[in-house]
Amino acid sequence: MYVRDTIVAPVTPPGRGAVAIIRLSGPDAIQILRTIWQPARPGTLRARRLYLGDVRDPATGAPIDRALAVVMPGPRSLTGEDVAELHCHGGPFLVRRVVGVAAACGARMAERGEFSRRAFLNGRIDLTAAEAIADLIEARGESALAQALAHLNGALKDRVGTLRERLIAIAAHLEAEIDFSDEDIALPTRADIARRIAELRQDVAALHQSFARGRLMRNGARAAIIGKPNVGKSSVLNLLLGVERAIVTPIPGTTRDMIEDTIHVGPYPLVIQDTAGVRAGTDEVERIGIERTLMHAGEADLLIAVFDGSGALEPEDLRVVELCRGRAGVALLNKRDLPAAIGVTDLRARGLTMPVLRTSALRGDGFDTLREELAAAAQALAGDGRGDTVAISRERHRDALARALAALDAAHHSAQGAMPPEIVAVDIAIAADALAQVSGQVTSEDVLDAVFREFCIGK
Ligand SMILES: Nc1nc2c(ncn2[C@@H]2O[C@H](COP(=O)(O)OP(=O)(O)OP(=O)(O)O)[C@@H](O)[C@H]2O)c(=O)[nH]1
Ligand SMILES: [Mg+2]
Known part of the structure; x- marks a missing residue:
């Protein structure tokens, strides 16, 4: 209290x-x-x-x-x-x-x-400004900063506020219909109302879908480097970071624990994770490392799949190709400084669809292109509306907009089905309430506790 x-x-x-x-x-x-x-x-x-x-x-x-x-x-x-x-x-x-x-x-x-x-x-x-203050303090890159500042200045509140005003205008027409249904005045037709609800729904849906982009701006993207042992994954990480962060040795199975660090390619921070090489585990520690690799590969936004271009493809490589199925990212045919044993076509023949670059992590060849590819892949994750700093980035926003969408669907259905205006008005009110929760015009103690718990003492 x-x-x-x-x-x-x-x-x-x-x-x-x-x-x-x-x-x-x-x-x-x-x-x-x-x-x-x-x-x-x-x-x-x-x-x-x-x-x-x-x-x-x-x-x-x-x-x-x-x-x-x-x-x-x-x-x-x-x-x-x-x-x-x-x-x-x-x-x-x-x-x-x-x-x-x-x-x-x-x-x-x-x-x-x-x-x-x-x-x-x-x-x-x-509430969106309060959250923006927390985001401003946590910002780790340009895009996070731009988004937090825009929201601090009311961009998200205004976007949601405009949607809510349009809802209230529809509600007012419905009220008029309820109050003056016996009188002879011009009111919007039911088809009119249904069309306006549909238009509004589209704009609420666009904001709801901005979640992926908002998360990307706030947290950056995660890219996991995967591949069988000894192909050069840790060397790739070190080159991208510009520091010797991970241990590199000629011994297969060197990396056991996941190592990660952040780089900046394009506007979004990219968290790069090095992982244990994928193979049938030889000892307990390595087996656990590989389990984690599979988990991180599953959770990552992007994959950097590394193959050794100087050796024949092995069953472990095919497992890596399998992990890449349907995923965004880039594949590397590494060790191109050595005589080539396989080419891009060999990977394509096994079903790999990602762009493939030929690199040498020993000499740094192909890494400028790799950075460009990663920036493009992260951009692609942002989907439509990139450059727009108004995007939701919290589950709280997404859930409120989802409730608004469900209510708008119900309202649209009732409006089309020529239901009494009272019925349509109920769902419109629910949608307006859900939108008001984003900025905190309508809120509960629990929500406030959750929002402000994120803050530090003194904020
Ligand atoms: N010739 C050549 N050697 C490379 C290249 N990239 C990495 N290596 C060497 O390959 C060996 C393994 O490199 P790592 O980066 O440790 O490979 P990894 O995939 O992380 O290996 P694990 O952690 O064991 O799974 C080291 O001796 C590297 O110096 C390359 O492009 N060319
Ligand atoms: Mg390694």
């Missing part, structure tokens, strides 16, 4: 740094600040200005730090409440001490995401 008490927390990460910021929010925020901090020059504190002063323990008068302070009275503040901040020196002991004296004056330690939650509850931000 939301209690209007005063909360306190460090908003900068724990550890040593030049500055640590401690934030207070709530009815007593400013009074608590004035109790534990006195300005170097006495006088009133103007809003949103920094003042230099001293932090002291009010119980003993002992000095704690020399710090800057700022007050931001509500409702025009981050949380909508009175907010006060101390910009102290960034020492962990010091920070604990300052938070401790604030607590002794009646402030309560903030929970994860509690500042943002208050901002939401006080109408300062909607």
Whole structure:
């Protein structure tokens, strides 16, 4: 439950740094600040200005730090409440001490995401903006940053808001039909209503389908390097990363544990995973490694299938071809610096459909093309609408839109079937409610708990 008490927390990460910021929010925020901090020059504190002063323990008068302070009275503040901040020196002991004296004056330690939650509850931000703040902090690449910023600025809220307004307009026409059905005024025909519902459904479906693209922008794509032992998988990983991340030896079965790291090709981060070579496991550790390979291969968005071009195809290679069936990615005929024993046609004859590149992980040949292929494959995963930064990226959004779609289907069906307007109106209301859940106009404590749990303390 939301209690209007005063909360306190460090908003900068724990550890040593030049500055640590401690934030207070709530009815007593400013009074608590004035109790534990006195300005170097006495006088009133103007809003949103920094003042230099001293932090002291009010119980003993002992000095704690020399710090800057700022007050931001509500409702025009981050949380909508009175907010006060101390910009102290960034020492962990010091920070604990300052938070401790604030607590002794009646402030309560903030929970994860509690500042943002208050901002939401006080109408300062909607739920998509709150989520965007979390995404902004987590962003690992350009696309994630662009998406988070767009959503922070209300792009997703507006997109959903427009859809909802169109729904409400349809609902208004249905209401008119209910209220004035006996009177002789021009109302949209039932076919009209059905057509408008169908159009709206299409736009809601497009947003629902943007989930894959949104996830890609937020989390990047996963590419698993697979192949039989000793074909050069770890060498490929190291070359793509530009560092010797994985151990490379001439001994088949070198890699047992999955190793992953992120590269940037095109706008999306690409998490590359090196895996244990696929073969009939010789020992327990390797067997487990291979099981994991199969699991990671199954979960990856893209596969990089490596074959040794200097040797004949073996049953393990055919197993790899099998794993590639119907999957996106790229195949490598590696070790092209050695005399070729097989060519692209041999792989095609076994049913491999992915693009095939001839590479040498020893010399780096073909790797520029590989990066281009990977960028193109990641782009293709984004589907239609690439470049549009409005895309849903959370299951919460997807589920709400799915509920809206189901209700629109029902409404369309009723409208076409000449059902009474009341029946159509019920489903339209359900759809509008589902859309309102995206931005949090309609929400529950459980949903809020789930959203704000993602946040760190002090956010
Ligand atoms: N000549 C040549 N040797 C290569 C090439 N790529 C990798 N190798 C060598 O092949 C051996 C195996 O390379 P790795 O990268 O460890 O192969 P892997 O597929 O990860 O092997 P496992 O982890 O055992 O499954 C090493 O001796 C590499 O130096 C290549 O393009 N040309
Ligand atoms: Mg390896």
